[in-house]
Amino acid sequence: MTINPPDLCRRRGDYGIDGDFRVIPARWQAMIAAAIVAALIALTVRNIAAGAVVGAVVTGSLTLGLVLFQGSYLYTTRVGKFEVWSRLLTDLRLRGDEQVLDLGCGRGALLLMAAELLPRGRAVGIDLWLADQTGNSPEAARRNAEREGVAERVELETGDITQLPFADNTFDLIVSNLVLHNIPSPADRRAAIDEAVRVLRPGGRLAIADLMATNGYRARLHELGLTDVRRRNLGWRMWWGCPLFPTRLVTATKKI
Numbered sequence: 001m002t003i004n005p006p007d008l009c010r011r012r013g014d015y016g017i018d019g020d021f022r023v024i025p026a027r028w029q030a031m032i033a034a035a036i037v038a039a040l041i042a043l044t045v046r047n048i049a050a051g052a053v054v055g056a057v058v059t060g061s062l063t064l065g066l067v068l069f070q071g072s073y074l075y076t077t078r079v080g081k082f083e084v085w086s087r088l089l090t091d092l093r094l095r096g097d098e099q100v101l102d103l104g105c106g107r108g109a110l111l112l113m114a115a116e117l118l119p120r121g122r123a124v125g126i127d128l129w130l131a132d133q134t135g136n137s138p139e140a141a142r143r144n145a146e147r148e149g150v151a152e153r154v155e156l157e158t159g160d161i162t163q164l165p166f167a168d169n170t171f172d173l174i175v176s177n178l179v180l181h182n183i184p185s186p187a188d189r190r191a192a193i194d195e196a197v198r199v200l201r202p203g204g205r206l207a208i209a210d211l212m213a214t215n216g217y218r219a220r221l222h223e224l225g226l227t228d229v230r231r232r233n234l235g236w237r238m239w240w241g242c243p244l245f246p247t248r249l250v251t252a253t254k255k256i
Protein backbone atom coordinates (compact mmCIF):
# COMPACT_ATOMS: atom_id res chain seq x y z
CA MET A 1 0.00 0.00 0.00
CA THR A 2 1.34 3.47 -0.90
CA ILE A 3 1.17 6.05 1.87
CA ASN A 4 0.71 9.54 0.46
CA PRO A 5 2.76 12.31 2.09
CA PRO A 6 0.67 14.79 4.12
CA ASP A 7 -0.73 17.77 2.21
CA LEU A 8 1.80 20.23 3.56
CA CYS A 9 0.09 23.24 1.98
CA ARG A 10 -2.91 22.94 4.30
CA ARG A 11 -1.68 25.26 7.06
CA ARG A 12 -3.56 26.00 10.27
CA GLY A 13 -1.06 28.46 11.74
CA ASP A 14 -0.54 32.17 11.09
CA TYR A 15 2.79 32.86 9.43
CA GLY A 16 2.73 36.64 9.00
CA ILE A 17 4.18 38.61 6.11
CA ASP A 18 7.87 38.72 5.13
CA GLY A 19 9.58 42.06 4.66
CA ASP A 20 11.97 44.55 6.19
CA PHE A 21 10.05 46.18 9.01
CA ARG A 22 13.05 47.32 11.07
CA VAL A 23 12.70 51.03 10.22
CA ILE A 24 9.12 51.40 8.93
CA PRO A 25 6.59 49.08 10.63
CA ALA A 26 4.44 46.82 8.41
CA ARG A 27 1.23 48.75 9.14
CA TRP A 28 2.84 52.01 7.98
CA GLN A 29 4.25 50.39 4.85
CA ALA A 30 0.78 49.05 3.99
CA MET A 31 -0.80 52.48 4.56
CA ILE A 32 1.82 54.22 2.39
CA ALA A 33 1.33 51.69 -0.44
CA ALA A 34 -2.48 52.06 -0.24
CA ALA A 35 -2.19 55.87 -0.26
CA ILE A 36 0.03 55.80 -3.38
CA VAL A 37 -2.42 53.51 -5.22
CA ALA A 38 -5.38 55.71 -4.18
CA ALA A 39 -3.56 58.85 -5.38
CA LEU A 40 -2.72 57.20 -8.73
CA ILE A 41 -6.34 56.09 -9.21
CA ALA A 42 -7.55 59.65 -8.46
CA LEU A 43 -5.03 61.07 -10.97
CA THR A 44 -6.11 58.56 -13.62
CA VAL A 45 -9.79 59.47 -13.14
CA ARG A 46 -8.89 63.18 -13.36
CA ASN A 47 -6.87 62.61 -16.54
CA ILE A 48 -9.74 60.67 -18.14
CA ALA A 49 -12.24 63.39 -17.15
CA ALA A 50 -9.92 66.06 -18.65
CA GLY A 51 -9.46 64.04 -21.88
CA ALA A 52 -5.67 63.78 -21.23
CA VAL A 53 -5.17 60.44 -22.97
CA VAL A 54 -1.38 60.16 -22.56
CA GLY A 55 -1.57 61.18 -18.89
CA ALA A 56 -4.38 58.68 -18.29
CA VAL A 57 -2.39 55.89 -19.93
CA VAL A 58 0.72 56.72 -17.87
CA THR A 59 -1.04 56.96 -14.48
CA GLY A 60 -3.31 54.01 -15.31
CA SER A 61 -0.29 51.85 -16.21
CA LEU A 62 1.52 52.89 -13.05
CA THR A 63 -1.54 51.98 -10.96
CA LEU A 64 -1.87 48.59 -12.61
CA GLY A 65 1.88 47.90 -12.25
CA LEU A 66 1.85 48.79 -8.58
CA VAL A 67 -1.26 46.70 -7.86
CA LEU A 68 0.23 43.72 -9.70
CA PHE A 69 3.53 44.17 -7.82
CA GLN A 70 1.78 44.23 -4.44
CA GLY A 71 -0.48 41.32 -5.41
CA SER A 72 2.50 39.20 -6.48
CA TYR A 73 4.36 40.03 -3.25
CA LEU A 74 1.39 39.13 -1.05
CA TYR A 75 0.76 35.93 -3.02
CA THR A 76 4.40 34.86 -2.57
CA THR A 77 4.56 35.54 1.15
CA ARG A 78 1.13 34.08 2.00
CA VAL A 79 0.73 31.24 -0.52
CA GLY A 80 3.59 30.80 -3.00
CA LYS A 81 6.39 30.02 -0.57
CA PHE A 82 4.26 27.32 1.10
CA GLU A 83 3.41 25.73 -2.25
CA VAL A 84 7.04 25.76 -3.39
CA TRP A 85 8.51 24.51 -0.11
CA SER A 86 5.87 21.82 0.35
CA ARG A 87 6.94 20.43 -3.04
CA LEU A 88 10.68 20.80 -2.25
CA LEU A 89 10.34 19.08 1.14
CA THR A 90 8.16 16.27 -0.23
CA ASP A 91 10.61 15.68 -3.09
CA LEU A 92 13.42 15.12 -0.54
CA ARG A 93 11.68 11.84 0.37
CA LEU A 94 12.61 11.90 4.05
CA ARG A 95 12.48 8.61 5.96
CA GLY A 96 10.74 10.30 8.91
CA ASP A 97 13.42 9.87 11.58
CA GLU A 98 15.80 12.66 10.50
CA GLN A 99 17.13 15.63 12.42
CA VAL A 100 16.26 18.78 10.46
CA LEU A 101 17.50 22.32 11.11
CA ASP A 102 15.76 25.45 9.77
CA LEU A 103 18.13 28.46 9.75
CA GLY A 104 16.09 31.61 10.51
CA CYS A 105 12.79 29.76 11.00
CA GLY A 106 10.72 32.85 11.89
CA ARG A 107 7.13 31.86 12.67
CA GLY A 108 7.81 28.35 11.37
CA ALA A 109 6.71 28.24 7.72
CA LEU A 110 9.27 25.63 6.62
CA LEU A 111 10.10 24.26 10.02
CA LEU A 112 6.58 23.01 10.71
CA MET A 113 6.06 21.57 7.23
CA ALA A 114 9.31 19.64 7.74
CA ALA A 115 8.10 18.52 11.20
CA GLU A 116 5.01 16.96 9.60
CA LEU A 117 7.34 14.72 7.59
CA LEU A 118 9.24 13.63 10.72
CA PRO A 119 6.96 11.40 12.84
CA ARG A 120 10.05 9.85 14.49
CA GLY A 121 12.47 12.73 13.99
CA ARG A 122 13.16 16.25 15.26
CA ALA A 123 12.79 19.69 13.64
CA VAL A 124 14.95 22.43 15.15
CA GLY A 125 14.45 26.11 14.32
CA ILE A 126 16.93 28.82 15.17
CA ASP A 127 16.26 32.53 14.89
CA LEU A 128 17.02 35.95 16.35
CA TRP A 129 13.33 36.90 15.87
CA LEU A 130 14.10 40.20 14.09
CA ALA A 131 11.56 42.46 12.37
CA ASP A 132 11.92 40.63 9.03
CA GLN A 133 8.47 39.11 9.39
CA THR A 134 5.31 40.51 11.03
CA GLY A 135 4.69 39.27 14.58
CA ASN A 136 8.00 37.38 14.61
CA SER A 137 8.68 35.70 17.97
CA PRO A 138 9.38 32.28 19.47
CA GLU A 139 5.90 32.40 21.03
CA ALA A 140 4.30 32.83 17.57
CA ALA A 141 6.35 29.88 16.23
CA ARG A 142 5.43 27.75 19.27
CA ARG A 143 1.71 28.61 18.86
CA ASN A 144 1.90 27.60 15.19
CA ALA A 145 3.61 24.31 16.11
CA GLU A 146 0.68 23.54 18.44
CA ARG A 147 -1.91 24.50 15.81
CA GLU A 148 -0.20 22.23 13.26
CA GLY A 149 -0.11 19.37 15.79
CA VAL A 150 3.68 18.90 15.65
CA ALA A 151 4.82 20.71 18.83
CA GLU A 152 6.31 17.55 20.40
CA ARG A 153 8.87 17.19 17.56
CA VAL A 154 9.81 20.87 17.33
CA GLU A 155 12.60 22.67 19.19
CA LEU A 156 13.16 26.41 19.03
CA GLU A 157 16.51 28.05 19.74
CA THR A 158 17.28 31.74 20.01
CA GLY A 159 20.63 32.31 18.33
CA ASP A 160 22.63 33.72 15.47
CA ILE A 161 23.07 31.46 12.44
CA THR A 162 26.65 32.74 12.03
CA GLN A 163 27.51 30.94 15.32
CA LEU A 164 25.35 27.85 15.59
CA PRO A 165 25.02 26.36 19.09
CA PHE A 166 25.11 22.75 17.80
CA ALA A 167 27.77 20.05 17.67
CA ASP A 168 29.54 19.14 14.41
CA ASN A 169 27.75 16.61 12.17
CA THR A 170 24.35 16.84 13.91
CA PHE A 171 21.72 17.33 11.19
CA ASP A 172 20.57 15.21 8.24
CA LEU A 173 18.95 18.15 6.47
CA ILE A 174 19.38 21.91 6.76
CA VAL A 175 16.88 24.27 5.14
CA SER A 176 16.61 28.03 5.06
CA ASN A 177 14.29 30.50 3.36
CA LEU A 178 14.98 34.21 2.84
CA VAL A 179 17.34 34.59 5.76
CA LEU A 180 20.99 34.95 4.74
CA HIS A 181 20.45 38.16 2.70
CA ASN A 182 19.40 39.84 5.96
CA ILE A 183 22.97 39.46 7.22
CA PRO A 184 24.70 42.66 6.06
CA SER A 185 28.34 41.57 5.76
CA PRO A 186 29.57 39.08 3.14
CA ALA A 187 31.99 37.68 5.74
CA ASP A 188 29.09 36.91 8.11
CA ARG A 189 27.02 35.35 5.30
CA ARG A 190 30.02 33.16 4.52
CA ALA A 191 30.28 32.28 8.23
CA ALA A 192 26.61 31.21 8.14
CA ILE A 193 27.33 28.86 5.21
CA ASP A 194 30.44 27.48 6.98
CA GLU A 195 28.44 26.89 10.15
CA ALA A 196 25.66 25.11 8.25
CA VAL A 197 28.23 22.79 6.68
CA ARG A 198 29.90 22.17 10.05
CA VAL A 199 26.68 20.98 11.73
CA LEU A 200 25.53 18.95 8.70
CA ARG A 201 26.17 15.21 8.88
CA PRO A 202 28.29 13.54 6.19
CA GLY A 203 25.78 12.55 3.53
CA GLY A 204 23.40 15.26 4.78
CA ARG A 205 21.63 17.68 2.45
CA LEU A 206 21.39 21.45 2.39
CA ALA A 207 18.68 23.59 0.72
CA ILE A 208 19.01 27.36 1.00
CA ALA A 209 16.59 29.72 -0.77
CA ASP A 210 17.35 33.40 -0.94
CA LEU A 211 16.92 36.63 -2.87
CA MET A 212 20.53 37.57 -3.52
CA ALA A 213 24.14 36.45 -3.14
CA THR A 214 23.17 32.86 -4.02
CA ASN A 215 26.08 32.61 -6.47
CA GLY A 216 28.37 33.29 -3.51
CA TYR A 217 26.72 30.50 -1.46
CA ARG A 218 27.17 28.10 -4.35
CA ALA A 219 30.85 29.05 -4.73
CA ARG A 220 31.51 28.65 -0.99
CA LEU A 221 29.82 25.23 -0.91
CA HIS A 222 32.07 24.15 -3.80
CA GLU A 223 35.14 25.43 -1.90
CA LEU A 224 34.07 23.47 1.19
CA GLY A 225 34.00 20.29 -0.87
CA LEU A 226 30.26 19.62 -0.98
CA THR A 227 28.98 17.59 -3.90
CA ASP A 228 26.04 17.96 -6.24
CA VAL A 229 26.01 21.74 -5.70
CA ARG A 230 23.19 23.30 -7.74
CA ARG A 231 21.46 26.66 -8.01
CA ARG A 232 18.10 27.30 -9.64
CA ASN A 233 15.31 29.83 -9.92
CA LEU A 234 12.20 28.82 -7.94
CA GLY A 235 9.84 30.43 -10.45
CA TRP A 236 6.89 32.85 -10.37
CA ARG A 237 5.41 31.50 -7.13
CA MET A 238 8.42 33.00 -5.38
CA TRP A 239 8.74 36.32 -7.20
CA TRP A 240 8.83 39.17 -4.70
CA GLY A 241 6.67 41.59 -6.70
CA CYS A 242 8.01 40.90 -10.19
CA PRO A 243 10.43 38.68 -12.14
CA LEU A 244 13.28 41.06 -11.25
CA PHE A 245 13.12 39.78 -7.65
CA PRO A 246 13.06 35.99 -7.91
CA THR A 247 14.06 33.48 -5.23
CA ARG A 248 16.90 31.11 -6.01
CA LEU A 249 17.55 27.77 -4.37
CA VAL A 250 21.03 26.41 -3.69
CA THR A 251 21.23 22.70 -2.87
CA ALA A 252 24.22 20.53 -1.98
CA THR A 253 25.23 17.30 -0.26
CA LYS A 254 28.06 16.86 2.29
CA LYS A 255 30.57 14.19 1.30
CA ILE A 256 30.51 10.96 3.29
Ligand SMILES: C[S@@+](CC[C@H](N)C(=O)[O-])C[C@H]1O[C@@H](n2cnc3c(N)ncnc32)[C@H](O)[C@@H]1O
Binding pocket: 015, 018, 019, 081, 103, 104, 105, 106, 107, 108, 109, 110, 126, 127, 128, 129, 130, 131, 132, 133, 136, 159, 160, 161, 162, 176, 177, 178, 179, 182, 183
Ligand atom coordinates in the same frame (compact mmCIF):
# COMPACT_ATOMS: atom_id res chain seq x y z
C1 LIG B 1 12.03 36.96 5.98
S1 LIG B 1 12.10 36.09 7.51
C2 LIG B 1 11.90 34.42 6.93
C3 LIG B 1 11.47 33.47 8.02
C4 LIG B 1 11.21 32.03 7.57
N1 LIG B 1 12.42 31.44 7.06
C5 LIG B 1 10.12 31.97 6.54
O1 LIG B 1 10.39 31.71 5.36
O2 LIG B 1 8.96 32.19 6.91
C6 LIG B 1 13.84 36.14 7.91
C7 LIG B 1 14.16 35.54 9.27
O3 LIG B 1 15.58 35.49 9.43
C8 LIG B 1 15.88 35.79 10.79
N2 LIG B 1 17.29 36.20 10.86
C9 LIG B 1 17.89 37.20 10.19
N3 LIG B 1 19.21 37.24 10.49
C10 LIG B 1 19.44 36.21 11.35
C11 LIG B 1 20.61 35.71 12.01
N4 LIG B 1 21.81 36.27 11.84
N5 LIG B 1 20.49 34.63 12.82
C12 LIG B 1 19.27 34.04 13.00
N6 LIG B 1 18.13 34.47 12.39
C13 LIG B 1 18.22 35.55 11.59
C14 LIG B 1 14.87 36.89 11.13
O4 LIG B 1 14.71 37.04 12.52
C15 LIG B 1 13.62 36.34 10.44
O5 LIG B 1 12.90 35.48 11.27
